[in-house]
Amino acid sequence: xxxxxxxxxxxxxxxxxxxxxxxxxxxxxxxxxxxxxxxxxxxxxxxxxxxxxxxxxxxxxxxxxxxxxxxxxxxxxxxxxxxxxxxxxxxxxxxxxxxxxxxxxxxxxxxxxxxxxxxxxxxxxxxxxxxxxxxxxxxxxxxxxxxxxxxxxxxxxxxxxxxxxxxxxxxx
Numbered sequence: 792x793x794x795x796x797x798x799x800x801x802x803x804x805x806x807x808x809x810x811x812x813x814x815x816x817x818x819x820x821x822x823x824x825x826x827x828x829x830x831x832x833x834x835x836x837x838x839x840x841x842x843x844x845x846x847x848x849x850x851x852x853x854x855x856x857x858x859x860x861x862x863x864x865x866x867x868x869x870x871x872x873x874x875x876x877x878x879x880x881x882x883x884x885x886x887x888x889x890x891x892x893x894x895x896x897x898x899x900x901x902x903x904x905x906x907x908x909x910x911x912x913x914x915x916x917x918x919x920x921x922x923x924x925x926x927x928x929x930x931x932x933x934x935x936x937x938x939x940x941x942x943x944x945x946x947x948x949x950x951x952x953x954x955x956x957x958x959x960x961x962x963x
Contacts, residue, residue: 805846813872818899820947
């Protein structure tokens with residue numbers, strides 16, 4: 792994926808196409824509350840509460856967007872199945888360029904694991920999910936040294952008037 796393709800997908804409106812089978816087991820809520828705790832090696836902890844919105848595009852992409860006070864800006868992630876790699880991939884912006892992670896999904900146990908690298912940073916993540924909550928723990932390394940850990944918990948928000956905000960996509 793190129794940076795231009797990423798930006799085009801982030802800006803595109805969502806649709807109601809059923810997700811391809813390889814993505815159908817990922818946790819998905821159109822609107823979710825997110826609680827994130829960042830822990831630095833010196834013991835300092837920063838927490839933030841935010842709202843994440845998620846959309847699907849063409850049954851091939853999941854796009855998640857949220858604003859982060861800690862990172863002082865928007866967080867956008869595009870997830871898709873990479874046929875060439877036979878793996879789920881997630882892309883995000885880091886330092887002005889694309890960073891990519893490979894995701895391993897164990898749907899029968901509702902577990903996820905991922906790893907990715909960008910410049911001198913490497914991230915390793917493990918997570919679990921249910922119909923009502925998703926949790927992940929991420930370890931971020933800079934030049935091989937633990938830089939921070941990030942625990943993120945998501946849960947669907949209640950439906951708002953005029954639409955079901957936490958309605959699952961058509962594949963469920």
